[in-house]
Amino acid sequence: MGTSEGWPAPRPEGAVNGRVTVPGSKSISNRALILAAISDGPSTLSGLLAARDTSLMRSALVSLGVGITEKDGLVTVTPGSLKGPANVDCGLAGTVMRFVPPVAALADGVVSFDGDSYARERPMDVILGALRTLGVQIDDQGTGRMPYAVNGSGSVRGGKVTLDASGSSQFVSALLLAGARYDEGVDIRHDGKPVPSQPHLDMSVAMLRERGVQVDDSEPNRWVVAPGPLRAVDTAIEPDLSNAAPFLAAAVITGGSVTVTGWPTETTQPGAQLGDIFTRFGAEVSLDAQGLTVRGTGLVQGVDLDLSEVGELSPVIAAVAALADGPSYLRGIAHLRNHETDRLAALETEFNALGGDVNQTADGLEIRPKPLHGGLFGTYHDHRMAHAAAVLGLAVDGVEIENIATTAKTMPQFPDLWSALVG
Ligand SMILES: O=C(O)C1=C[C@@H](OP(=O)(O)O)[C@@H](O)[C@H](O)C1
Numbered sequence: 001m002g003t004s005e006g007w008p009a010p011r012p013e014g015a016v017n018g019r020v021t022v023p024g025s026k027s028i029s030n031r032a033l034i035l036a037a038i039s040d041g042p043s044t045l046s047g048l049l050a051a052r053d054t055s056l057m058r059s060a061l062v063s064l065g066v067g068i069t070e071k072d073g074l075v076t077v078t079p080g081s082l083k084g085p086a087n088v089d090c091g092l093a094g095t096v097m098r099f100v101p102p103v104a105a106l107a108d109g110v111v112s113f114d115g116d117s118y119a120r121e122r123p124m125d126v127i128l129g130a131l132r133t134l135g136v137q138i139d140d141q142g143t144g145r146m147p148y149a150v151n152g153s154g155s156v157r158g159g160k161v162t163l164d165a166s167g168s169s170q171f172v173s174a175l176l177l178a179g180a181r182y183d184e185g186v187d188i189r190h191d192g193k194p195v196p197s198q199p200h201l202d203m204s205v206a207m208l209r210e211r212g213v214q215v216d217d218s219e220p221n222r223w224v225v226a227p228g229p230l231r232a233v234d235t236a237i238e239p240d241l242s243n244a245a246p247f248l249a250a251a252v253i254t255g256g257s258v259t260v261t262g263w264p265t266e267t268t269q270p271g272a273q274l275g276d277i278f279t280r281f282g283a284e285v286s287l288d289a290q291g292l293t294v295r296g297t298g299l300v301q302g303v304d305l306d307l308s309e310v311g312e313l314s315p316v317i318a319a320v321a322a323l324a325d326g327p328s329y330l331r332g333i334a335h336l337r338n339h340e341t342d343r344l345a346a347l348e349t350e351f352n353a354l355g356g357d358v359n360q361t362a363d364g365l366e367i368r369p370k371p372l373h374g375g376l377f378g379t380y381h382d383h384r385m386a387h388a389a390a391v392l393g394l395a396v397d398g399v400e401i402e403n404i405a406t407t408a409k410t411m412p413q414f415p416d417l418w419s420a421l422v423g
Pocket residue numbers: 026027028094095167168169170173196197200311312335
């Protein structure tokens with residue numbers, strides 16, 4: 001047993017070998033819920049993630065008048081006429097705070113949004129400004145942040161809007177997901193530094209097309225969604241490949257072999273890039289009917305990676321880099337300062353508190369491996385900080401993870417799955 005301060009990260013004696021089944025993708029689950037809620041009829045979702053972010057999304061949609069029932073692991077979503085007044089708790093979920101307001105704008109009545117205290121720090125101004133341009137009335141007391149209220153009139157004009165989505169791809173996805181229901185659809189132009197998280201934009205576009213919505217993304221930095229019907233589609237949610245990252249990292253760090261089952265052969269999830277990333281560190285990777293298998297070779301070399309497309313993988317990659325045999329440079333991730341916490345600052349602070357040598361750059365992290373010691377690792381209400389700490393704990397005695405329960409944001413079973421694999 002550990003101290004009352006934190007969850008003792010298990011330190012395996014030898015190579016970690018095993019198979020893991022991770023729960024459904026947060027990003028696909030919350031898109032599937034949003035799209036089902038505004039589609040032409042009921043749809044059934046299987047493999048939907050059950051975690052804090054998806055339960056907040058379900059509650060938000062139910063409070064707007066959507067019917068959601070569950071039986072034998074299948075979730076049926078029945079669109080209803082969207083109505084306020086309603087109160088939406090966003091927790092710390094980017095997908096709720098950014099994706100729900102464009103849907104709330106279609107409701108008749110006032111929909112008020114609030115969330116965890118750090119949610120008030122996460123930028124919202126871009127999406128709120130864009131909605132105003134599209135004809136939506138919003139009251140945010142001039143802050144551009146939470147709390148805010150969307151005063152829906154039952155319909156949204158839509159049309160052309162230019163925004164700067166360099167801070168988060170979710171600003172674009174949010175408008176894409178609701179845009180087919182706007183009178184004129186939506187014609188979005190991005191003007192600014194590059195938009196991060198391209199796979200998540202592709203995910204939004206692909207899920208719309210699967211439902212018969214016309215989306216033109218042929219021009220760089222422009223997305224045009226035609227107004228029109230949105231077909232109800234029964235959907236099987238893929239496993240969350242980003243949440244597979246710490247388990248696969250365990251094979252890399254310990255020279256073991258870990259298979260994540262149900263790995264899709266085709267996907268828009270950013271976690272699809274994990275195979276290439278762990279290969280760069282020196283591991284061997286194979287994909288077959290069993291799933292994705294990563295084998296550690298004993299070699300863990302430093303990497304120089306642009307993670308702009310896969311920012312959410314960064315905390316776990318940073319942990320692997322801190323245990324490598326040479327320095328690593330993680331680039332293209334300035335937008336991580338807008339995530340569950342300022343992840344660049346948090347990783348720098350917590351790794352260095354264990355004796356590490358990490359510094360933030362303008363757009364990323366420089367990580368020079370050093371012998372680390374144990375201690376309490378702060379997680380800042382960030383599920384992926386907890387995953388990063390668990391990975392460090394594979395090779396460092398006495399790492400304790402503060403508030404391991406924060407992993408419930410996207411994977412409440414993390415402590416059990418991790419202990420079963422490495423403990
Ligand atoms: O659309 C989505 O589901 C997400 C987009 C990304 O956001 P950013 O573009 O803000 O990084 C990602 O990091 C987040 O975890 C989920």
